[in-house]
Each structure stands twice: as structure tokens, then as C-alpha cells.
Amino acid sequence: MSSPTPNGFWAQAALEPDRTVLIAPDGEEWTAGRLHSACNRLVGGLRAAGLRRGDALAVVLPNGVEFFVAALAATQAGLYLVPVNHHLVGPEIAWIVSDSGAKVLIAHERYGGQAAAAADEAGLPTTHRYAVGAIDGFRPYAELLEGQPEEPPADRELGWVMNYTSGTTGRPRGIRRALTGKLPEESHLGGFLRFFGIRPRAEEPDHVHLVCSPLYHTAVLQFASSSLHIGHPLVLMDKWTPQEMLRLIDTYRCTHTHMVPTQFHRLLALPDEVKRSYDVSSMRHAIHGAAPCPDHVKRGMIDWWGGCVEEYYAASEGGGAFATAEDWLKKPGTVGRPWPISEIAIFDDEGTRLPAGELGTVYMKMSTGGFAYHKDKSKTEKNRIGDFFTVGDLGLLDEDGYLYLRDRKIDLIISGGVNIYPAEIEAALLTHPAVADAAAFGIPHEDWGEQVIAVVEPAEGHAPGPGLAEEILAHCTTRLAGYKCPKSVDFIAEMPRDPNGKLYKRRLREPYWEGAVDAGQAPH
CATH class of the missing domain: 3.40.50.12780 (ANL, N-terminal domain)
Incomplete structure (x- = not known):
């Protein structure tokens, strides 16, 4: 033994x-x-x-x-x-x-x-x-x-x-x-992986964790570190490509990994002969999160990889919920039920806890302790009701306790599993002298889920057109990381704002999403 x-x-x-x-x-x-x-x-x-x-x-x-x-x-x-x-x-x-x-x-x-x-x-x-x-x-x-x-x-x-992590201020x-004052050995290191059915090396000695996304992401580092702490070897990828991932799974018999839906999409796009060239039968837990996964993509991965395709919902602040492939097939669209160390509740805008089936803001509570936003007491307090916190998602719980997400109250763009905050982009746009007003939001993208677009009201004396659009896009690259930069710029004569200055961003966004919504994809 x-x-x-x-x-x-x-x-x-x-x-x-x-x-x-x-x-x-x-x-x-x-x-x-x-x-x-x-x-x-x-x-x-x-x-x-x-x-x-x-x-x-x-x-x-x-x-x-x-x-x-x-x-x-x-x-x-x-x-x-x-x-x-x-x-x-x-x-x-x-x-x-x-x-x-x-x-x-x-x-x-x-x-x-x-x-x-x-x-x-x-x-x-x-x-x-x-x-x-x-x-x-x-x-x-x-x-x-x-x-x-x-x-x-x-x-x-x-x-x-x-x-x-960013907020609406950008x-x-x-x-x-x-800090707890405890020795490292006194912490329950890696224990949360049991929520996903992943057991320590002493119980399942053949586990190997594949790190296939950047470690600066909260979940990627947490999954990898936890795996290391419970005795599982790590296989690291520097730059992800779908075929290299398949090769590593086959070579090292990798058993679990953390992914985002964009990676699923690109894996499914590989030619069938490439897919058949690698043995991925060792994979037991292909856990995905960070962004919504389109139904057809998830079904495609389950058809190929089987019941190892699992989903969770959480935030850098904590979490969360977990759904097995079996859960999802029984309840399509769910992101699962709460972890044993977390509680999920739905509240309305007045702070009243809502019953099953009613849509409201999703709040979570962790039994492992709280957190604070560094040097931002107001943000720490703003998004809390008692010990519960929210990151601004809208959703509901069904009678069986399964969580379904419906929309985001916070105006995030999610591109390739990465959160992008429009306020930061808009601030950069407004530093260009030809921009009088600006809005940034996500529009449908087959591979990334969403891509960033900017709508600009030109300043007086500046004519809209391809030349100005190129100039504005080039300006953004000097102030923003590449993945945050708008991929295109459209122009509008006057930005739709109410007398108090509130931007009706939905009016701008809806025309870009009409076809996608008809196809079952919803904006965030």
C-alpha cells in the first residue's frame, strides 16, 4: 500500500x-x-x-x-x-x-x-x-x-x-x-483539484498536467501549481499550437489540462488526418473556463475527446461552479453546481436574494477566506452583499442548483478567453486629437468569440474615412497591448448619449450582433 x-x-x-x-x-x-x-x-x-x-x-x-x-x-x-x-x-x-x-x-x-x-x-x-x-x-x-x-x-x-484584474474604470x-502566518505545509495545497475528480499521486500515480496557456492567468497558474503540490509532473508549452498540444498529450500521456474555448475551436479545425495521428485517450480532465463555449464547439469536443471535457465558472477573486460533460449534456448551457467550498446566490438590484429560476446578479462566497482589491477599498465594498461578492455576471440557478449565465452587467469584452475592458480602450482612443467621442465593444468573431471594434465620433475638422481609421488604429498600438487594440474603426456623426452623458452602447452594438443572435450566440 x-x-x-x-x-x-x-x-x-x-x-x-x-x-x-x-x-x-x-x-x-x-x-x-x-x-x-x-x-x-x-x-x-x-x-x-x-x-x-x-x-x-x-x-x-x-x-x-x-x-x-x-x-x-x-x-x-x-x-x-x-x-x-x-x-x-x-x-x-x-x-x-x-x-x-x-x-x-x-x-x-x-x-x-x-x-x-x-x-x-x-x-x-x-x-x-x-x-x-x-x-x-x-x-x-x-x-x-x-x-x-x-x-x-x-x-x-x-x-x-x-x-x-481590471474593472470598469479600466x-x-x-x-x-x-498572509496567514502559516507554514506552507500547513496549507491545503492543491486540495481544490478534488472538486474536479483529480486525486493526488499517491492515489492516482499516472497523472500528468499539461500547461498549455500563459501562466500569468490566475486559473492556469493555480491549476498547474496545485498539480505540482499533489505530486503530478508538469509539461510546459511556451507557445500553444493545436497540433503541438496533441503531440505532447500523446508523448507524455497527459491526463489533465486547463483550456479556453478558442483552443477547442482551433483543435476542431485541424484536418481529420492530423487528429487521427495522435492518441489523446490518456486525457481525463480537459477543464475549460474563462469564456462562454458555443454549444457546437463543446459538442464537437465531447464527440472527439469524450467525457473528459469539463467546465467551471469562477473569477480571479474566487469561485465557483463545476459541470462534468454528463452534467452539460443533461442540462445544456449550464456552468455547473457550486464547489464544496463555495456558495452561489442570485440577488436583485435591491440586494434581495432570488429564488430558483429568477434572473439576477450572480454572487459567490468562499469558505476559505476573503480578499481585497489592493488600494481600492471602494471597489472592494461596492461589489459585495455581506460575505458574497460579484464580478457582475447575470444568471440564474435552476431547481437542482445548476447555474446558468445569461449576460454580463460589467461591459467586458471576452476575446480568446481574455477579459478586455472597453473603458481602457476608450481612454486611449480619446487621446487622439481627431477623436471627439469613442466607444469600444466586442463583435462576433468565429475563432476568438469576440473581437474589439471602435466607433468614433470625429472631432471638428477631421473627415471620417479609411485614412483616419488607419491613423487611429496605429495610435492605439502605442498605448495598448495588441490584444486590446481595436481591429477596426467605424465612424458615427454623433455618439448616442443621454443628457447626463450616459452612453447607449447597446444601440451601437446591436447591429453587429443581429446575425449572431439569430444563430444562438449572445453578446456579453
């Missing part, structure tokens, strides 16, 4: 230092002992750089070993890891670095231009900038580890990841949870 898996990666590394726990994107295999040594040395380097309990470090890194070294170091040293979306441009990264109070920035040379600009704008000392590879003005990452002890550090304490806000 096998003994229980030690709680957490660190305990496993002490007992099984020669076991392979991570396969890097280039195929290099990392043992538990080697990864353990690296994260211990990084703790030493960060403390030598002056970081103390409750301080933050920011990382602009691709999927790779350095990301996990940073995550493990922070979560055993009482620090906050701030993962930064590497698609952001310099000013956007600078905001997060400054707002989080990050005292060290670690960046990959692939993102050197925007990382250097961000560090300069945030006023980060050159002594606290570190590069994986070479970036002008940054010290080599290896210096952080050089000469530091490989043994576990003193004063170990559980730290947290502080992800940044400025990202950090989701900060209070």
Missing part, C-alpha cells in the same frame, strides 16, 4: 529529490531536488535584495522554469508574486509594478523593451531589475541565485499570488489576500 503523498512540493522534494516533476518547453527535465534548490536560492537572493514578509516581486516571464521558481519562492517566503501579462506595453506594466509596490522585477529578454520602459517609468532601481537573458539596464537573473544556499530558508511562511487592481 502506498504511503500518502507528502503535503506540498517542498515535502515531496525532500523525500523524492530525483523524481522528474517538470518538463520545460524545450524538453529539459527538472527533478524535484533541482527545482527545490533553485527556489530556495531565489528566496536567499530576494532577501539579500531587501525583500521582507509581505513584499511583492513582479515577473514578466513566458511559460518556463523561472516562472515556477519564482512562484515557489514567493509562496514559501511570505511574499506576494505579481504575474504580469507579457502582452502589455511599458506604461501598463509600470502601473502594475508601481501599484503593487513590487521591489524586484524579473523579466525575460523576449519582453525586454516593454519591461525596461516599465521599470524606468515605475522608478525601480537598476539594482532590482533582473533579466532572464539580456536586457539593457538589467542584471543577470543568475546573480539573484548566485552564492545563495540550496537548503530551505529560515522563517518560512506561506505567501500568495497577487493577480491583477485600471487593473490587485487581488490581495492577507
